Amino acid sequence: MTAWDLAVVGAGPAGAATALGALRVNPALRVALLDRADFPRDKSCGDGIAPQVIDLLDEAGVSGIVNDRVPVPRLRLDRGSFGVDRKMTRPTWVVPRTVFDQRLVRAAQTAGATLVRHRVRRLVQGSTLILDDEVEARTLVGADGAHSVIRRALGLDPGPMAVAIRGYSPTPASRSGQQVIVFDTARQPAYAWSFDRGDGLSNVGYGELLDHRRDGPTRAQMLERLDTLLPGATDGGTDWKGHQLPLSTGRWRPPAGRVMLVGDAAGLVNPMTGEGIYYAVATGLAAGRAAARALAAGDPTTAGARCASAIQPLLGGHLRHVAVAAWLCRHGSVIDAGLRASAVDQRVFDDLVELGLANGRITTAMARGLVRELAGASRSRGLRRRRNDTEESPA
Numbered sequence: 001m002t003a004w005d006l007a008v009v010g011a012g013p014a015g016a017a018t019a020l021g022a023l024r025v026n027p028a029l030r031v032a033l034l035d036r037a038d039f040p041r042d043k044s045c046g047d048g049i050a051p052q053v054i055d056l057l058d059e060a061g062v063s064g065i066v067n068d069r070v071p072v073p074r075l076r077l078d079r080g081s082f083g084v085d086r087k088m089t090r091p092t093w094v095v096p097r098t099v100f101d102q103r104l105v106r107a108a109q110t111a112g113a114t115l116v117r118h119r120v121r122r123l124v125q126g127s128t129l130i131l132d133d134e135v136e137a138r139t140l141v142g143a144d145g146a147h148s149v150i151r152r153a154l155g156l157d158p159g160p161m162a163v164a165i166r167g168y169s170p171t172p173a174s175r176s177g178q179q180v181i182v183f184d185t186a187r188q189p190a191y192a193w194s195f196d197r198g199d200g201l202s203n204v205g206y207g208e209l210l211d212h213r214r215d216g217p218t219r220a221q222m223l224e225r226l227d228t229l230l231p232g233a234t235d236g237g238t239d240w241k242g243h244q245l246p247l248s249t250g251r252w253r254p255p256a257g258r259v260m261l262v263g264d265a266a267g268l269v270n271p272m273t274g275e276g277i278y279y280a281v282a283t284g285l286a287a288g289r290a291a292a293r294a295l296a297a298g299d300p301t302t303a304g305a306r307c308a309s310a311i312q313p314l315l316g317g318h319l320r321h322v323a324v325a326a327w328l329c330r331h332g333s334v335i336d337a338g339l340r341a342s343a344v345d346q347r348v349f350d351d352l353v354e355l356g357l358a359n360g361r362i363t364t365a366m367a368r369g370l371v372r373e374l375a376g377a378s379r380s381r382g383l384r385r386r387r388n389d390t391e392e393s394p395a
């Protein structure tokens with residue numbers, strides 16, 4: 001049986017970042033990156049890479065990963081007849097996952113990780129950790145995505161889920177150089193997107209929160225909503241691929257011990273936007289470093305606690321704030337107020353982007369803007385009602 005210091009199950013952004021984090025602390029560690037797929041492999045995703053992801057990778061010694069890609073400077077947010085279109089503080093990137101994930105895996109291999117093609121089915125925890133009677137490890141990280149086998153082996157529930165579908169279609173001039181998000185008014189919370197890749201194609205898609213009281217949308221229904229919200233977005237579309245998104249809650253608690261969970265396996269997708277790559281890379285790096293330090297200290301069982309104390313200051317407060325924001329976004333009137341406040345004040349827009357793409361919080365500017373716009377909308381409704389009453393009353 002092969003014995004490893006650290007076995008990482010799943011070689012997506014969370015898994016590759018885990019290997020990078022560990023090997024940055026101790027390049028001599030024996031790190032296995034196990035994945036059921038051959039790389040490069042596709043992953044259903046909007047392919048939106050926030051600049052904060054690039055910052056994290058830079059800190060971990062991986063630079064230039066998007067240097068040959070076209071930055072996307074603008075973000076447009078629409079709902080019904082109202083929209084806001086602004087330049088972001090820093091541009092984002094749209095990189096197909098066949099490219100992005102492959103680059104991260106390569107970086108992990110260059111750092112010293114061994115990529116192993118293996119579908120993990122079973123974990124046995126004893127004095128060491130054994131996967132499928134074939135792989136032995138002193139520490140383990142589950143980075144195996146939304147339907148994580150490792151999370152199940154730890155007896156943890158997946159939590160709330162969303163579902164989304166994406167494809168690639170030609171970019172019309174009206175959506176060039178932009179990330180466009182159109183919030184649904186018929187089904188909620190849900191939105192369609194079009195993210196310009198900068199090479200003539202856009203990543204287009206539609207996603208919505210799954211409600212356990214009713215059936216989720218079919219593929220045909222999701223494509224119909226996409227085309228309704230972004231007319232023409234499905235024309236010439238290829239590579240349609242759907243997947244579930246395990247959404248974070250404000251109550252996230254990382255497991256203790258020598259087995260850790262990161263990224264989607266840890267139930268970490270932003271519940272307001274569906275972005276998960278920032279969390280995947282942030283938690284992966286933290287878990288890798290924690291494993292390396294626990295091994296160096298001679299006690300692998302402290303890895304989980306070390307990982308938790310590194311992640312808590314980075315994500316703890318943010319996850320609580322974004323859970324509140326996501327709950328508020330179930331009300332169309334709050335989304336409308338958020339868009340109007342963002343149109344009035346660039347600061348509110350920037351704060352919203354930070355909350356949706358990385359680890360921002362609900363700021364004072366955002367809260368004030370929301371309250372002002374909600375109060376304004378309520379006053380306008382009152383005025384309209386009074387006018388209607390006056391018109392209807394007999395002379």
Ligand SMILES: Cc1cc2nc3c(=O)[nH]c(=O)nc-3n(C[C@H](O)[C@H](O)[C@H](O)COP(=O)(O)OP(=O)(O)OC[C@H]3O[C@@H](n4cnc5c(N)ncnc54)[C@H](O)[C@@H]3O)c2cc1C
Nearest residue numbers: 010012013014036045046047048120145164263264276277
């Ligand atoms: C339609 C859609 C759009 C999205 N858009 C965005 C976006 O624009 N920006 C953003 O930041 N996030 C987006 N997300 C979320 C993002 O895709 C995920 O959060 C991200 O992929 C999480 O990375 P990960 O490494 O945790 O998991 P994954 O990328 O899912 O990687 C998990 C890996 O584990 C492997 N694996 C699974 N099971 C096993 C097993 N039993 N044994 C071995 N290997 C296994 C898989 O092959 C895979 O390579 C979107 C998600 C969806 C579904």
